Structure formats: C-alpha cells, structure tokens
Amino acid sequence: MEPPLSPRDSGRFVAERSKDVFVEKEGVQKVAEMLYDLRASDELSAKGWKKANPLAPKPTSDQALNWVFVMDTMNFCFWPDDENKPFEVTYKKNTYRGYMSMCAAVKRAMDEGIPITDPNYFSKMTLEELAHVLRSDNDTPIPLLKERHQVLTEGGRVLLEHGGSFRSFITQAGNDAQKMVEFIVEKIPSYRDETTYEGKAISFYKRAQILVADFWATMAARGEGNIPNMDCLTMFADYRVPQALVYLGVLRYSDSLMQALKKGELLASGDRREVEIRGCTLWSVELIRDHLCKLVKERDNEICKINSAIIDFYLWPYAKQNHREMAHIPIHHTRCIHY
Numbered sequence: 001m002e003p004p005l006s007p008r009d010s011g012r013f014v015a016e017r018s019k020d021v022f023v024e025k026e027g028v029q030k031v032a033e034m035l036y037d038l039r040a041s042d043e044l045s046a047k048g049w050k051k052a053n054p055l056a057p058k059p060t061s062d063q064a065l066n067w068v069f070v071m072d073t074m075n076f077c078f079w080p081d082d083e084n085k086p087f088e089v090t091y092k093k094n095t096y097r098g099y100m101s102m103c104a105a106v107k108r109a110m111d112e113g114i115p116i117t118d119p120n121y122f123s124k125m126t127l128e129e130l131a132h133v134l135r136s137d138n139d140t141p142i143p144l145l146k147e148r149h150q151v152l153t154e155g156g157r158v159l160l161e162h163g164g165s166f167r168s169f170i171t172q173a174g175n176d177a178q179k180m181v182e183f184i185v186e187k188i189p190s191y192r193d194e195t196t197y198e199g200k201a202i203s204f205y206k207r208a209q210i211l212v213a214d215f216w217a218t219m220a221a222r223g224e225g226n227i228p229n230m231d232c233l234t235m236f237a238d239y240r241v242p243q244a245l246v247y248l249g250v251l252r253y254s255d256s257l258m259q260a261l262k263k264g265e266l267l268a269s270g271d272r273r274e275v276e277i278r279g280c281t282l283w284s285v286e287l288i289r290d291h292l293c294k295l296v297k298e299r300d301n302e303i304c305k306i307n308s309a310i311i312d313f314y315l316w317p318y319a320k321q322n323h324r325e326m327a328h329i330p331i332h333h334t335r336c337i338h339y
Contacts, residue, residue: 001203004194007209007234007282014279017198021258021276023284032291034248040045043314044306055091055103057117059221063110066117068218069166070106072130072211073155073190074148076101076337079239085140095137100321102134102142105256109133113288114236119164123156127147147337151190158188170215177212178232184208193338195270197279204278207337210236234283235312237278237279238339239331244319247326250284254275261330269336277332280338 004014014025020099038044078098080086086097092105106116116133117120118327127149134142142148173183186189191208194201213236216227235241245251254263257273269275285308293304293309319326 004201004203004240007204007237008232008286010197010204011279011281011283011286012235013200013202014197014276015283018280020254020273021280022252022254023287024252026186027245027251028287029291030244031245031248031250032288032295035288035292035306035314036295038314039292039306041273042311050284053100053103055096055100055107058220062304063117063217065167065215066119066165067106068213068214068328069155069159070117070122071103071212072153072207073104073152073166073188074211075207076339077143077335078102078139078142078146079331079333082140085138087140087142088137089135101136102196105134105142110191111264114117119159119166121156122152123160125153143336144335148235151337154190155188162187166215175227177216177229179226179229180212180215180227181205181208181233184211190337195275197272197275202275202279204237204338206236206238209233209309213313216309217313229308231307233307233309234282235315236307236339237282237318238321239333241285241312241315242277242281243326243329244252244315244322245284246329247319247322250288251280258330261332264333267332267334269334269338271334274332274334285315 004010034043057067067188078101080088087101089096089101089104089108091108094104094106104314114133127146130149131141131145132153134145134148136142159166159169162172169187170180170183183209185203185205187244191205191211193205193207194203196202211232212227213233216230219225219227242251246253260273267277289304289306289311292306296302298303
C-alpha cells in the first residue's frame with residue numbers, strides 16, 4: 001500500500017481540491033501582519049507557550065517529559081454532548097474545562113501520590129484507576145474514557161519496550177524532528193492519524209507532531225540543546241484553531257457546511273468535510289508562515305525563526321481567550337482519538 005502523504009503535502013492536496021472550505025489570501029496576509037508585530041514577543045516562542053500552562057510540571061523536574069507523553073497520548077476530544085454541561089475539574093479553587101481539565105486532573109492525581117507519569121504504573125493501570133484520576137467535579141464524565149485508557153496503557157507498554165521513559169524512547173529516533181514523528185507513528189498505533197481524501201492516502205499526525213513539539217519546548221525550557229528540523233512540523237489540526245481562522249478571515253466555509261455545523265451535525269472522522277476543515281487549516285497556517293517569513297526578510301533582512309508549531313501555540317490560546325467574540329462561528333465536532 002502506498003504510504004500516506006506527509007501532513008504538509010496532505011494539507012496542500014486537500015486545499016487544492018476542497019469543496020466546502022476555502023483559504024482566503026487576504027486573511028492569510030492579515031494574520032501574517034498581526035504575527036509580524038508580535039515576532040519578538042514571548043507569545044511567539046516556546047518560552048511563552050510553556051508559561052501558558054501553569055498546571056504543567058516544572059520543565060526541569062524528573063516528571064516533566066513523561067508528563068508530556070501522558071498528556072499528549074490522551075489529548076483528544078474534550079467537547080461535551082451538552083455545551084452547558086462540560087467536563088470540569090477544580091484544582092486549588094480554579095475550575096478548568098477542556099484540555100486544561102485533564103491537566104488539572106493529572107496534577108490532582110500527582111498531589112495524591114498516584115504515579116500517573118510512571119510508565120510502570122500507567123501501562124498496567126485499570127480502567128477504574130484511570131476513571132478515578134480523570135473524575136469530574138460535576139455529573140459530566142470525560143468523553144471517551146475507555147479509549148483514553150486503551151491508548152495510555154498501549155503507550156506505556158511501548159515506553160517500557162524502549163528504555164522505560166519517554167526520553168529514552170524518543171531519543172532512539174535520532175535528534176531530528178521528522179524522524180521523531182515517523183518513529184512515534186511507527187511504534188504507537190494510536191498516533192496514526194491517517195485517512196483518505198479523493199482516493200489519496202493522507203496524514204495529519206496531530207498528536208504525534210504536538211508530542212515532538214512539546215518535547216522540543218520542554219527541552220528548550222531546560223536549556224538542553226536544540227532539535228534540528230523543527231520546520232518540518234505543521235500546525236496541529238484540531239477544533240479550536242479552525243474556528244479562530246474563520247473568525248480572522250483566513251478560512252471560509254461554504255453556506256451548506258456552515259448550516260450543517262450550526263445545526264450541530266456531527267462529522268465522522270474521515271468525512272470529506274471534516275478532512276477539508278483539517279487540511280485547509282493546516283495549509284493556511286503554512287501560507288501564513290510563508291508570508292510572515294517574507295515580511296521578516298523584506299523589512300528586517302532577517303531569516304524568520306517562527307515555525308508552524310509556534311504559530312499554532314499562539315492561535316490555540318487566542319481562540320480560547322476570544323471565545324466569546326467568535327461564539328457565532330460553530331466548532332466542528334468529531335468523536336475520535338486523533339484530536
């Protein structure tokens with residue numbers, strides 16, 4: 001069987017053929033200008049991204065890298081069936097929702113002495129034990145608990161087969177971001193974020209890429225060298241960033257797609273429209289980065305050091321922080337383990 005296109009090539013392939021999602025050139029240029037003005041700020045750096053999650057362990061701690069693996073392995077599908085009743089976790093008087101609710105739940109477990117970041121533990125933990133760790137503070141349980149248990153125990157077993165920690169596992173791929181993504185996808189089945197579009201095998205590898213990016217950001221915060229070829233990573237195609245890009249005029253949905261989303265239609269994983277949302281989101285960020293690099297070269301005569309992962313690190317919290325302003329733009333909903 002022919003191997004799937006890389007995420008970047010997949011994004012281009014989808015964007016060139018998309019029927020319901022369109023990339024707008026003016027929006028691309030507008031966001032590139034916006035990022036140009038922020039190019040020297042912490043908001044467009046790995047340093048700024050690490051500051052954005054107060055629930056993460058200190059990057060210098062022994063648990064930090066295994067924590068990254070645990071969180072990224074279970075980092076998918078947090079939206080509730082009823083938007084008024086989301087999964088919630090309260091930690092130190094702060095109530096969290098979405099991805100941050102899982103961060104809070106894992107932090108709570110660590111405080112309780114549960115070795116949730118130890119592969120020797122989480123590779124063998126029972127469904128009941130994970131349910132306790134990820135327990136909600138209301139009547140809404142975390143979505144896809146069984147799937148999270150399956151992928152976490154699977155991932156833990158793979159780590160034990162490769163040295164017993166995430167660091168020992170990932171360093172076997174060699175010090176190169178592209179090789180790391182390929183190694184993760186090869187060794188851990190749940191990270192194989194692949195589908196077909198117009199008869200072509202394509203990939204997005206959202207969680208595999210963000211795992212490498214999070215490893216890179218953590219290592220940078222520790223001051224432990226650099227990972228070559230980070231520019232090979234794309235953004236991480238999910239739910240929130242497409243909404244932000246529609247709001248910013250970078251993406252445009254067809255009337256039929258917009259109506260379907262506003263009615264609450266669920267899109268199956270691999271549905272043509274779902275693939276087009278993810279693919280066009282990915283490709284539009286590539287175009288934003290290309291235009292940003294052009295601006296930096298023309299105006300500053302410098303080489304742009306901002307990669308697509310960093311742009312994603314900016315756009316995701318931007319969407320969260322401005323969710324009220326963009327509430328009129330529907331978020332597509334797909335129940336799957338890929339994002």
